[in-house]
Amino acid sequence: MKTVLGGIFVAVVLAVVAGYLLPRAQEPAHRAFSTQSVRVGDPGTNLVGPTWSGEGQVPPPGKATATSSTGSSHE
Amino acid sequence: MIAQPITARLLCSALAALTLAVLLVFATPLSAQTSGGQPKSPSGSNPTASSVNEQKLLQELDRLSGRVTVPNPQLAMLEQPQGRSYQSFHERWLPWIGGIAVLGMIAILLVFYLWRGRIRPTPEERSGRAVVRFSAFERLNHWMMATCFIVLAVTGLNYVYGKRLLMPLIGAEAFADWSQWAKFAHNFIAWPFMLALLLMFILWVKDNIPDRYDAAWLRAGGGLFGGRQPPAERFNAGQKLLFWSVIIGGVLLSVSGVIMLFPFALVDLQGMQIAQYVHAITAVVLTAVILAHIYIGSLGMEGAIGAMTTGTVDQAWAYHHHPAWVERQRRGQVQGPTIGPGEVPAS
Amino acid sequence: MARMKFLCDADRCIECNACVTACKNEHDVPWGINRRRVVTLNDGKPGERSVSMACMHCTNPPCAAVCPVDCFYQTADAVVLHSKELCIGCGYCFYACPFGAPQYPQVGNFGSRGKMDKCTYCAGGPEADNTAVEYALYGRNRLAEGKLPMCAEMCSTKSLMAGDGEVIAQIYRERVLKRGYGSGAWGWRTAYNEDISV
Numbered sequence: 001m002k003t004v005l006g007g008i009f010v011a012v013v014l015a016v017v018a019g020y021l022l023p024r025a026q027e028p029a030h031r032a033f034s035t036q037s038v039r040v041g042d043p044g045t046n047l048v049g050p051t052w053s054g055e056g057q058v059p060p061p062g063k064a065t066a067t068s069s070t071g072s073s074h075e
Numbered sequence: 076m077i078a079q080p081i082t083a084r085l086l087c088s089a090l091a092a093l094t095l096a097v098l099l100v101f102a103t104p105l106s107a108q109t110s111g112g113q114p115k116s117p118s119g120s121n122p123t124a125s126s127v128n129e130q131k132l133l134q135e136l137d138r139l140s141g142r143v144t145v146p147n148p149q150l151a152m153l154e155q156p157q158g159r160s161y162q163s164f165h166e167r168w169l170p171w172i173g174g175i176a177v178l179g180m181i182a183i184l185l186v187f188y189l190w191r192g193r194i195r196p197t198p199e200e201r202s203g204r205a206v207v208r209f210s211a212f213e214r215l216n217h218w219m220m221a222t223c224f225i226v227l228a229v230t231g232l233n234y235v236y237g238k239r240l241l242m243p244l245i246g247a248e249a250f251a252d253w254s255q256w257a258k259f260a261h262n263f264i265a266w267p268f269m270l271a272l273l274l275m276f277i278l279w280v281k282d283n284i285p286d287r288y289d290a291a292w293l294r295a296g297g298g299l300f301g302g303r304q305p306p307a308e309r310f311n312a313g314q315k316l317l318f319w320s321v322i323i324g325g326v327l328l329s330v331s332g333v334i335m336l337f338p339f340a341l342v343d344l345q346g347m348q349i350a351q352y353v354h355a356i357t358a359v360v361l362t363a364v365i366l367a368h369i370y371i372g373s374l375g376m377e378g379a380i381g382a383m384t385t386g387t388v389d390q391a392w393a394y395h396h397h398p399a400w401v402e403r404q405r406r407g408q409v410q411g412p413t414i415g416p417g418e419v420p421a422s
Numbered sequence: 423m424a425r426m427k428f429l430c431d432a433d434r435c436i437e438c439n440a441c442v443t444a445c446k447n448e449h450d451v452p453w454g455i456n457r458r459r460v461v462t463l464n465d466g467k468p469g470e471r472s473v474s475m476a477c478m479h480c481t482n483p484p485c486a487a488v489c490p491v492d493c494f495y496q497t498a499d500a501v502v503l504h505s506k507e508l509c510i511g512c513g514y515c516f517y518a519c520p521f522g523a524p525q526y527p528q529v530g531n532f533g534s535r536g537k538m539d540k541c542t543y544c545a546g547g548p549e550a551d552n553t554a555v556e557y558a559l560y561g562r563n564r565l566a567e568g569k570l571p572m573c574a575e576m577c578s579t580k581s582l583m584a585g586d587g588e589v590i591a592q593i594y595r596e597r598v599l600k601r602g603y604g605s606g607a608w609g610w611r612t613a614y615n616e617d618i619s620v
Contacts, residue, residue, distance in 0.1 A: 003214035003217075003218055003383075003386075006218065007216070007219040007221065008222045010215070011219045011222040011226075011267040011271075012222075014266055014267035014270065015263040016263070018263045019263040022262065023530075025337065027528060027529050027530045028527060028528055028529075029147075029452075029454025029455055029525070029529055030453040031454075032147075032454065032529040033146040033147045033453075034454070043453035044453060046449065046450035046451070046452060046557070047451060047455065047558070048539065049527075052528060054506055054527055054536040056559035121602065123604060126432075126464075126469035126470075126605050127464050127469050127471055128605060128606070129605070129608050129611075130606075130611070139463065140461070141461040141473075143459050143460065144460070149522055150456055150459045150461070153521070153608075154475075154520055154609055155520050156612050157520075158518045159520060161484070162484035162487045162488055165518070166488060233490070234490045235490070238491060251507070251508040254510050258510055262532065338535075339529075348517050
């Protein structure tokens with residue numbers, strides 16, 4: 001019985017460690033698909049959400065038409 | 076004045092020649108058919124004749140790709156009709172193959188149980204004395220593997236059957252939340268699974284090399300269908316088949332799984348599709364095999380689960396089923412698990 | 423009811439990328455995500471053709487078929503849309519899509535790629551039409567305002583056409599008849615299982 005619980009425990013612990021390490025292999029699209037000569041200031045958050053996970057966030061009332069800040073970065 | 080008629084004749088000839096040349100140059104396209112039977116363009120040119128044709132390219136190359144001005148290499152792919160084959164595999168072939176494998180195995184096990192019942196040790200196999208069969212480390216590793224496999228199988232089957240079987244019961248939102256969790260569980264538990272697979276190979280490969288008892292054991296059907304129990308070494312041929320199924324299947328799953336876990340890091344789009352075909356088919360077949368293993372190790376054979384929980388089996392039972400192994404233990408050759416202090420030796 | 427399609431006339435496309443820019447601007451598409459792109463075949467060689475490609479909104483869409491959580495749906499206009507609330511970002515739709523339409527915010531390991539994004543035919547998503555929430559998740563909803571997709575509207579040569587399949591097929595047919603050549607409707611056989619005969 002001890003080995004059964006031990007096996008489950010070790011599996012879970014290793015899974016948690018993997019869960020902590022795997023997201024380090026993650027890279028947002030705006031970093032992966034920029035070349036060296038590109039300087040991406042603010043890549044924007046529309047459609048992808050503030051955390052670039054795809055979970056959107058409703059913009060505050062003043063920006064209902066959501067004019068992006070990327071457009072103004074080249075002024 | 077004699078030159079004038081000659082010049083005039085020369086001019087006439089030149090004009091005639093020029094007209095003929097012009098007519099010849101333009102007559103050919105004028106009379107030629109354009110590709111696809113399309114009417115001719117006013118200028119006589121037909122750019123389509125020299126351009127790429129979608130169907131011809133697909134026949135030659137299988138998939139179309141070109142040049143894009145964005146750094147994402149995946150976008151250079153214009154068309155891959157293989158996506159439809161992937162759809163067909165994922166939605167038609169795979170659910171059937173998986174269903175037949177898993178449900179078929181459950182049906183076979185049910186029929187076997189109803190016919191044979193629970194295999195119990197005979198009175199000669201109950202000596203009351205215990206012998207160590209699996210060390211603590213072997214048992215820990217086995218249960219780590221078992222936990223991982225069950226989680227992986229359930230969360231993996233969810234990708235294929237979840238929306239068919241579970242979603243109608245709990246609704247789309249709850250099912251999507253569960254699938255998110257299942258996806259993370261599948262990805263994270265895969266790593267202890269791969270570790271357990273490696274350890275299992277190292278621990279047990281020596282005892283799973285085919286030996287001289289295996290052919291006879293297989294011919295006798297392992298004694299499952301009546302008749303005498305054929306002898307074996309530490310592991311009989313059936314157990315060896317299971318070991319190699321798990322190792323080979325596990326390696327296939329691990330490699331294809333890691334490929335899918337890091338999209339396009341190691342292979343291209345076609346590689347990702349193939350990885351999924353290999354992973355899915357191996358997974359459902361191995362799940363069916365493990366269902367049989369779980370059956371025989373728990374319900375199917377009395378005393379079997381004790382071997383993997385407490386680590387010991389009845390000495391007489393061991394001599395009945397694995398006499399060559401017991402003999403080897405008695406001769407003191409330490410090839411099986413080492414007997415720790417306080418544990419009962421095999422003599 | 424109209425059956426919405428895209429048709430890119432490869433003989434007219436000049437690779438100006440106005441369609442790409444229009445889409446990016448209209449929906450505020452962040453850097454790295456490309457709903458529409460222009461692919462050039464045989465670049466620099468005779469017979470070079472450029473095709474503007476995004477989601478084709480297929481008949482029997484492969485993406486919708488393989489999705490493990492069934493987050494896709496097809497509207498009455500045959501526009502293929504999906505719900506980002508249900509999407510788990512597994513990526514199967516990208517393997518199934520013959521045209522590479524699905525895009526993901528993250529590109530690394532499979533588990534945390536983020537929710538899929540793709541061309542919506544400027545028709546938004548399951549949220550209420552023309553709300554801020556819909557804009558933040560799916561972009562502008564032009565179809566609800568009775569307008570056609572921005573990419574086709576902005577095409578400088580009118581090579582990219584969007585609208586009812588019958589209408590744009592007829593326009594293309596007339597074009598080919600008048601000018602005498604045409605390399606066909608790229609992607610139509612795979613997407614809609616039909617060709618445009620002239």
